[in-house]
Amino acid sequence: MKINRSTKYLSILCFALVFTIGTYAQTNNTSSPYSLFGLGVETNSNVGRNSAMGRTGIALDGFDQLNLYNPASFASIQRQRFVFDFGVFTEFQNISSNDGDETRANSNFSNIAIGFNGNGKYGVGLSLKPATSVGYELIGVQSNIEGSTGQFSTNILGSGGVNDVSLDYGRKIFVYLNLGVKLSYLFGNIEESETIVVQNSVLSIIEDNYYEGFQIGFGLQYKLAKKYNFGFTLDLPADLIATRDRVVERIANDGSFSLLEETTDQSLDNFSLPLRVGFGFSTKYKNVLFSADYTSSFWSDTDQSEGVSNYVDQNVFALGAEYIKNPVSLKYWERINFRAGLNYNSGFLEVDDKKIDSYSLSLGMGLPVGRRLGSYLNLSYNVGKRGTTESFLVQDNFSTINLNLTLSGIWFQKRKYN
Numbered sequence: 552m553k554i555n556r557s558t559k560y561l562s563i564l565c566f567a568l569v570f571t572i573g574t575y576a577q578t579n580n581t582s583s584p585y586s587l588f589g590l591g592v593e594t595n596s597n598v599g600r601n602s603a604m605g606r607t608g609i610a611l612d613g614f615d616q617l618n619l620y621n622p623a624s625f626a627s628i629q630r631q632r633f634v635f636d637f638g639v640f641t642e643f644q645n646i647s648s649n650d651g652d653e654t655r656a657n658s659n660f661s662n663i664a665i666g667f668n669g670n671g672k673y674g675v676g677l678s679l680k681p682a683t684s685v686g687y688e689l690i691g692v693q694s695n696i697e698g699s700t701g702q703f704s705t706n707i708l709g710s711g712g713v714n715d716v717s718l719d720y721g722r723k724i725f726v727y728l729n730l731g732v733k734l735s736y737l738f739g740n741i742e743e744s745e746t747i748v749v750q751n752s753v754l755s756i757i758e759d760n761y762y763e764g765f766q767i768g769f770g771l772q773y774k775l776a777k778k779y780n781f782g783f784t785l786d787l788p789a790d791l792i793a794t795r796d797r798v799v800e801r802i803a804n805d806g807s808f809s810l811l812e813e814t815t816d817q818s819l820d821n822f823s824l825p826l827r828v829g830f831g832f833s834t835k836y837k838n839v840l841f842s843a844d845y846t847s848s849f850w851s852d853t854d855q856s857e858g859v860s861n862y863v864d865q866n867v868f869a870l871g872a873e874y875i876k877n878p879v880s881l882k883y884w885e886r887i888n889f890r891a892g893l894n895y896n897s898g899f900l901e902v903d904d905k906k907i908d909s910y911s912l913s914l915g916m917g918l919p920v921g922r923r924l925g926s927y928l929n930l931s932y933n934v935g936k937r938g939t940t941e942s943f944l945v946q947d948n949f950s951t952i953n954l955n956l957t958l959s960g961i962w963f964q965k966r967k968y969n
Contacts, residue, residue, distance in 0.1 A: 599929025605892020609831025
């Protein structure tokens with residue numbers, strides 16, 4: 552048996568991208584003011600199909616497109632098939648508050664993932680994606696100098712986030728039952744720079760917080776009566792080890808510079824990730840695939856709080872649909888996938904007794920690439936809102952354009968001779 556040449560080149564490309572983006576992933580960003588809290592806001596990063604279907608996937612298989620929502624789905628990748636998915640996104644945000652509106656935009660990579668099924672009984676996957684993103688600005692905050700009538704101005708900038716490298720393994724136990732396990736390595740850093748301007752000098756404070764840790768997850772998928780698919784996921788609680796580097800500098804008006812403080816590898820309290828459980832259902836009626844997910848994260852059990860915010864239990868409800876007329880048709884338009892979805896996220900933050908929840912609507916399509924089954928250029932558009940303008944809070948109105956390239960092919964093929 553010989554490896555198909557195009558697939559050989561594709562595999563080399565995949566592994567090269569994994570190492571290249573491993574470094575680049577540290578710079579993922581958002582413009583949401585709510586990224587000020589904790590590890591930042593959760594990203595919507597995922598493979599193209601799921602992004603357009605309301606971010607559902609717990610009960611969806613991975614026959615020809617990867618599904619990172621349930622490790623058990625890797626067992627359903629077609630025998631001897633190799634699948635690669637790489638995505639980028641652009642997000643536009645309109646930040647509304649009682650003081651006015653502000654428009655921002657960010658672009659970055661959303662995911663890179665590969666999957667393979669060797670003998671039809673098991674599947675393995677490796678993925679890298681941003682888990683959280685930080686990108687906030689507090690400019691020109693005026694405060695009074697204690698004991699005088701003078702004031703000082705403060706500018707605070709935050710950036711960074713946490714990334715997720717996951718190894719997935721799914722195995723077929725019975726004809727209609729797949730089980731899976733996932734090992735995730737979470738890592739990243741969050742930088743906050745604070746500049747305090749007073750009459751005679753500028754004080755610069757730069758803090759880099761580093762996080763790393765492992766999390767284990769499990770998955771199950773069961774097919775009933777060859778038509779109804781059920782899924783279950785379980786992510787165990789985990790602690791991320793945290794350390795801090797801190798530099799404090801003073802710059803006088805005459806240009807003189809002085810280093811006031813420099814510390815490295817200062818231990819911080821671990822950041823706790825909660826137990827998370829998910830349930831999914833999918834079924835197909837004629838040419839339409841329907842999916843529904845429910846996920847619950849028990850943040851209140853972590854007993855964490857931060858300033859004016861508290862961590863509360865989080866519930867996510869998602870619906871998705873996909874239509875394709877005929878995936879093996881000779882007519883190109885009949886092989887196009889049309890997708891749509893809805894998502895409601897109750898959020899895990901409560902600020903001033905108000906939950907920071909979000910709503911979103913997604914639309915998308917999968918444009919076939921060549922005649923190869925499972926190779927698509929996936930496009931999706933996601934529009935929604937996060938937060939509220941009540942009290943001193945802000946409303947984050949966002950719209951996201953996702954572009955994913957999914958390539959699929961058979962790895963091992965026997966040469967045939969006439």
